[in-house]
Amino acid sequence: MADIRQDYDLVVVGSGAAGLAAAVTAAYQGLEVAVVEKADALGGATAWSGGWMWAPLNPLAKAAGIDEDPETVRTYLRHELGERYDAAKIDAFLDAAPRMVAFFHEKTALQFADGNAIADIHGDTPGAGTGGRSVIAAPFDGRQLSSATLAKLRKTMPETAFLGMPIQAGPDLAAFLTATRSLKSFVHVARRLTRHCLDLARYGRAMQLVNGVALIGRLAKSAENLGVEMHVSSSAKRLIKEDERVTGVVVEGSQGQVTLRARCGVVLAAGGFPWDVERRRELFPRTPTGQEHWPLPPPSANGDGLRLGESVGGTVATDLHSPVAWAPVSLVPWGDGRVGHFPHIIDRGKPGLIGVLQSGRRFVNEAGGYYDYVDAMVKAVPEGEEVCSWLICTHHFQRRYGLGITRPAPVPFRHWIRKGYIKRGRTLAELAQACGIDPDGLAATVADYNRHAARGEDPEFGRGSTPYNRKQGDPAHGPNPCVAPLDQGPFYAVKVVPGCFGTFAGLETNEHAQVLNAQGTPIEGLYAAGSDMASLMGGFYPAGGINLGPAMTFGHIAGLHAAGRIRHDAANAGADTAHA
Numbered sequence: 022m023a024d025i026r027q028d029y030d031l032v033v034v035g036s037g038a039a040g041l042a043a044a045v046t047a048a049y050q051g052l053e054v055a056v057v058e059k060a061d062a063l064g065g066a067t068a069w070s071g072g073w074m075w076a077p078l079n080p081l082a083k084a085a086g087i088d089e090d091p092e093t094v095r096t097y098l099r100h101e102l103g104e105r106y107d108a109a110k111i112d113a114f115l116d117a118a119p120r121m122v123a124f125f126h127e128k129t130a131l132q133f134a135d136g137n138a139i140a141d142i143h144g145d146t147p148g149a150g151t152g153g154r155s156v157i158a159a160p161f162d163g164r165q166l167s168s169a170t171l172a173k174l175r176k177t178m179p180e181t182a183f184l185g186m187p188i189q190a191g192p193d194l195a196a197f198l199t200a201t202r203s204l205k206s207f208v209h210v211a212r213r214l215t216r217h218c219l220d221l222a223r224y225g226r227a228m229q230l231v232n233g234v235a236l237i238g239r240l241a242k243s244a245e246n247l248g249v250e251m252h253v254s255s256s257a258k259r260l261i262k263e264d265e266r267v268t269g270v271v272v273e274g275s276q277g278q279v280t281l282r283a284r285c286g287v288v289l290a291a292g293g294f295p296w297d298v299e300r301r302r303e304l305f306p307r308t309p310t311g312q313e314h315w316p317l318p319p320p321s322a323n324g325d326g327l328r329l330g331e332s333v334g335g336t337v338a339t340d341l342h343s344p345v346a347w348a349p350v351s352l353v354p355w356g357d358g359r360v361g362h363f364p365h366i367i368d369r370g371k372p373g374l375i376g377v378l379q380s381g382r383r384f385v386n387e388a389g390g391y392y393d394y395v396d397a398m399v400k401a402v403p404e405g406e407e408v409c410s411w412l413i414c415t416h417h418f419q420r421r422y423g424l425g426i427t428r429p430a431p432v433p434f435r436h437w438i439r440k441g442y443i444k445r446g447r448t449l450a451e452l453a454q455a456c457g458i459d460p461d462g463l464a465a466t467v468a469d470y471n472r473h474a475a476r477g478e479d480p481e482f483g484r485g486s487t488p489y490n491r492k493q494g495d496p497a498h499g500p501n502p503c504v505a506p507l508d509q510g511p512f513y514a515v516k517v518v519p520g521c522f523g524t525f526a527g528l529e530t531n532e533h534a535q536v537l538n539a540q541g542t543p544i545e546g547l548y549a550a551g552s553d554m555a556s557l558m559g560g561f562y563p564a565g566g567i568n569l570g571p572a573m574t575f576g577h578i579a580g581l582h583a584a585g586r587i588r589h590d591a592a593n594a595g596a597d598t599a600h601a
Contacts, residue, residue, distance in 0.1 A: 026055070026250070026281075027279060027281060028053075028281075028282045029052075029053045029054060029055045029250075029281060029283055029284070030047070030052035030053045030054065030283065030284050030583075031043070031044070031047045031052050031053075031055075031283055031286060031287070031288065031580070031583050031584075032054075032055050032056075032057065032269065032270050032281050032283040032286075032288070033054065033055070033056045033288040033290060034057055034257040034270065034287065034288065034291050034326060035056075035058065035059075035065060035288075035289070035290035035291040035292055035551065035553070036056050036064060036237075036251065036253075037064060037065030037066055037067040037237070037290060037551055037572070038074075038233075038236060038237070038551065038569050038572045038573050038576065039290040039550035039551025039552075039553075039554075039572035039573065039576035040056055040058075040288065040290035040291075040550070040551065040576065041056065041063075041237065041240035041241065041244060042121075042240065042550070042573045042574075042577050043290065043576040043577070043579045043580040044244055044249045044288075044580065045125070045129055045131075045240060045243045045244050045247060045580070046124070046576070046577045046579075046584075047580035047583055047584050048244065048247035048248060048249045048580075049124075049128060049129070049247055049580075050580070050581065050586055052583065052584050054244075054247075054249045054250070055249070055250045055251075055281060056244070056249060056250065056251045056252065057252050057256075057257055057270070057272050057281070058251070058252065058253045058254075058255060059254075059255065059256040059257070059321045059325065060253060060254070060321035061253050061254045062173055062174065062175035062176075062253060063170075063173045063174055063237060063241055063251060063253060064174060064233070064237035065175075065291075065318065065319065065321070065322065066233075066295075066317070066319065066322055066522070066523055066552070067233045067236060067237055067572075068174070068175035068176075068177070068178075068233050068234045068236075068237045069175070069178035069181070069233060069317060069318065069319065070232065070233035070522065070568075070569065071157075071190060071232050071233060071366070072157050072158055072189075072231070072233035072234075072235060072569070073136060073155050073157050073565050073566035073569065074155065074156050074569040074573055075155055075564045075565065075569075075570035075571075076118040076121065076122050076154065076155065076566075076574065077089065077091075077094045077115060077119075077150070077154040078091060078094065078115060078118065078119045079118065079119050079122040079135075079153075079156055080119060080122055080123050080126070081122065081126075081133055081134075081135040081156055082135060082137055082153030085135060085137050087137060087152060087153030089150070089154075091115050093148045094115060094148065094150070094154070095111065095115070096147050096148030097141065097146055097147065097148030097149050097150065097563065098111055098148075098558075098563065099148075100146045100148065101143065101146055101558075101561055101563040102558060102559045102561050102563070105341065105558075105559025105560065105561070106559070107557070109531070109532045110531070110557055111557070112532070113532035113578065114557055114571055114575070117574050117575075117577060117578050118570060118574045120577075121573055121574045121577040122156055124577065125243070125577075129239075129240075129243035129246070130239050130242040130243040131158060131236070131239040131240055131243055132158070132239065133156040133157065133158060133159060134157050134158070135153075135155075135156060136152070136153075136154070136155025136156055136566075137152045137153045137155075138152050138492070139152060139154070139155045139492065139565065140487070140488035140489045140492060141154065141489065141563060141564040142390040142392075142393070142563060142564055142565065143489075143563060144486075144488050144489055144490075145487065146563075150564075151488050154564065155564075155565065155566050155570075157189075157232075157236075158232075158235040158236035158238075158239050159235070159239075160189070160229065160231045160235055161230040161231075161238040161239050161242075162228060162229070162230070163220075163224070163227070163228040163229075163230050163238055164224075164228055165238075165242055166238060166241060166242055166245065167245060170242075170245055170251065171224075173241075173251065173253050174234070174237065174241060175234065175319075176227065176234070177227060177232070177234050178317070179361060180361045180362060180364075181363070181364065183197070184214075184217065185217070185221065185226065185227050186213065186227045186229065187227060187229075187230065187231045187232050187234055187235075188231070188232075189231035189232055190232075190367070193209075193213075193231065194367070196209040196210055197210055197429075198422060198429055201430055201431060213229065216229060233569075236569075252272075254274055254275060255273070255274045256273050256274070256325070257271070257291070257325060257329060258270075258271045258272065258273050258278065259271040259329070259332070260287060260329050260332060260547070261280065261282075265544075266544075266545040266546040267283070267286060267333060267544060267545065267546035268284075268546060269281050269282040269283045269287070270283065270287050270329075283546070285546070285583040285584065285585075286545075286546035286547060286548060286583045287546065287547055288534075288548040288549070288550060288579050288580075288583070289326040289329055289330055289528065289536070289547070289548065289549040290549070290550045290551045290553055290572075290576060291322065291325045291326030291329075291553055292319075292321070292322030292523065292551065292552050292553070293324070293327070293523050293524035293526075293527055293551070293552025293553060294323060294324030294327055294526075295316035295317075295318045295322050295345075295521055295523055295524050296316055296318070296320045296321075296322055296323040297323045297324035297327075298310075298312060299311060300327075300526075301314060304339060304344040304345075304526055305344060305345055307399055307402075307408050307519070313408065313518075313519070314518075314520065314521060315350050315352065315362045315519070315520040315521075316520060316521050316523075317348060317350065317362055317520055317521065318521075318522070322523070322552070326527075326528070326549065326552075327527065327528060330528040330536050330547065330549060331528075333544060333547065334538040334539065334544055335529065335536040335538065335544060335547070335549075336537065337527065337528060337529070338526055338527065338555035338556075339526055341525050341526055341555065341556055341559055341560030342559055342561050343396070343525055343560040343561070343562075344524060344525055344526035344560065345521045345523075345524055346392060346521050346522045346523045346524065346556075346562065346568060347391065347392045347395035347399075347519060347520070347521055347522075347562070348364050348366070348391045348392070348395065348521055348522045349364070349391055349398070349410075349517045349518075349519070349520065350363055350364055350365065350517065350518060350519075350520030351365065351425045351426070351515045351516060351517055351518070352442075353425075353426050353442060354441065354442060361426075362520055363425050363426045364391070364520065364522075365391070365394075365412065365425060365517060366391055367493070368412065368422055368423065368424055368425065369387045369388060369391075369394065369412065370387070370492075370493025370503055371421075371422045371493070371494060371495055372418075372494060372495055372498045372501070372502060372503055372504050373414055373415055373417065373422075373505040373506070373507060374387060374412055374413065374418055374422075374507075375387060375412075375413055375414075375466070375467070375507065376394070376398075376411065376412050376413070376517070377410060377411055377413060377458065377462075377466060378398075378402060378410055378411075379402075379406065379407075379409070379457065379458055379459065380459050380462045381453065381458050381459040381460070381461070381462025381463030381464070381465070381466050382462055382466055383466055383481065383482065384397055384398065384401040384410070385397035385398070386479075386482040386483055386484050386486075386490070387412075387482075388490040388493050388494060388503040389487075389490065390489070390562060390565075392562035393562070395519050398410050398517075398519065408519055409516055409517060409518050410516075410517050411456050411458060411514045411515065411516055411517065412424065412514065412517055413452070413463075413467075413507065413512060413513070413514045414507065414512070414513055414514075415507050415508070415509055415510070415511075415512060415513075416509075416510070416511050416513065417509070418505075418513075419434065419513050422495075424443060424513055424515055425442070425443065425515045427443060442515065443513050443514065444456050444513065444514045444515075444516075445512070445513055446511060446514075447510050447511050447512075448510055448512070449464055449467055449510070449512055450463075450464065452512045452513075452514055456514050456516070458514075469481075470506070470507070471506040471507060471508055473504075474505055475506050476500075477499065477500035477501035478504065479501075479504050484501070484503040484504050485502060485503035485504055490503050522568060523552045523568055525552075525555070525556035525560045526555065526556075526560075527549065527552055527553050527554045527555040527556065528549040528553055528555060529541075529555055530548075530549050530554050530555065530575075532578075533548075533579075533582045533587060534549060534550050534554065534576075534578045534579035534582065535547065535582070536548065536549050548579035548582070550572055550575040550576040550578075550579050551568075551572040552568070552572070554571075557571040557575075558571075
């Protein structure tokens with residue numbers, strides 16, 4: 022670390038959305054900021070995410086005429102979170118989230134696109150939103166970054182990319198799904214692929230950045246513009262605490278250890294503990310060894326931030342509804358021996374697919390939230406059995422939508438059958454035998470499902486009954502965009518196991534993102550945001566983007582507070598004099 026200085030105003034540990042939001046905010050306020058990242062690439066789990074942020078009352082929604090009463094949002098959260106509703110932090114979030122969006126959109130290189138058509142997950146809960154509560158980073162041209170920063174930028178998660186190219190949910194994805202059925206879609210896909218191939222030849226990576234990697238790219242560009250130093254392969258080893266205040270951090274890199282002084286404090290944003298096997302074993306359900314779950318974040322997110330916070334008196338919240346942000350994943354056997362994790366976010370809501378347990382029985386509305394799918398699976402599988410399920414579809418479904426890592430037509434997929442990733446059966450009985458599913462149970466389930474699906478109905482679980490469900494379906498399919506029979510073989514299945522987007526059990530903080538000690542008192546000079554901060558939602562998952570939205574917001578709050586732009590008294594919680 023020969024190129025790193027030793028004195029800063031703020032040091033940020035971690036380079037995901039929360040860490041970079043804190044760094045950019047503080048630097049904009051005039052602070053000298055360093056970001057230290059343990060991995061060899063910037064971006065953390067954010068770069069591998071869909072990039073959506075839940076930010077109610079945001080200015081993009083208001084500009085489109087969606088002007089909600091904040092009390093409506095509070096109503097939704099009160100019903101969703103119950104006794105884990107933290108009024109002080111929820112108020113701080115709802116107050117700061119719109120101003121966070123406005124700040125980055127107006128003052129930095131982070132431009133947003135709206136999510137005005139995206140509904141909250143639980144549409145039958147009072148106060149549920151039908152749109153306007155989400156934003157995503159606008160697509161970003163990686164060529165805008167300096168060569169040094171571009172070299173550090175994490176590439177898109179290989180399981181969710183196509184030939185290394187990220188694809189954004191919405192019109193971009195719709196074009197890829199309909200490329201063989203629409204001239205307009207074909208032209209869009211042809212242009213994207215042509216440009217991508219040229220970028221691969223010249224830069225060795227995708228440069229048309231969307232989703233989470235676009236968010237990181239835009240935040241990194243903003244940090245560049247403001248003089249933030251961003252160091253990779255730099256692991257935070259120890260916090261320095263003097264006179265009851267955190268004043269720096271010891272960092273280890275390829276050249277050894279160096280002590281970084283931080284006059285205004287340290288922000289912990291290292292990504293939680295999805296890869297900390299011991300803490301998983303202690304807190305996750307149904308994992309006697311800690312090895313039974315499959316995280317989507319990079320392996321560097323292994324609990325460093327939590328351990329650093331605990332070392333100076335911070336406490337980890339363990340009384341949440343869930344310690345983990347569940348996501349259903351399938352295990353992808355790559356040719357080099359690696360096992361990848363594919364997140365089943367898009368395919369479950371499409372018409373012509375069901376999820377079943379080993380008994381052959383359905384257990385959940387497959388078109389619902391990804392968290393809800395795994396939560397139901399964990400609860401439904403009998404004790405002593407492997408926690409898993411199977412997503413089952415027809416050949417027509419696979420060719421139209423794809424299944425897991427297998428892509429829709431015209432992309433070949435039979436090599437995935439040979440690898441054992443997906444199972445095939447000419448009949449349901451043959452498929453059941455290949456998967457180890459009870460054949461009688463599967464036959465009875467499909468027969469009952471098909472009887473109602475022919476009319477676009479699902480009386481057992483209500484697929485397609487909420488705006489969120491219908492958004493996950495196929496708008497071109499009627500009468501229900503989420504329901505179609507499984508009536509003609511051959512049939513395919515992919516095994517789904519518990520995975521996660523990250524963890525909810527993080528350090529206890531207040532509304533200013535300050536880490537609290539066991540007595541509930543702020544530890545001066547120490548902040549936590551993102552997955553290092555205990556879930557704002559109390560371990561619930563009421564909407565897509567409830568990880569990144571609060572991460573960006575409380576990273577922003579931490580940067581403002583460290584810069585002295587937020588008053589310490591409770592009566593002025595969340596006041597931002599920079600944008601008043």
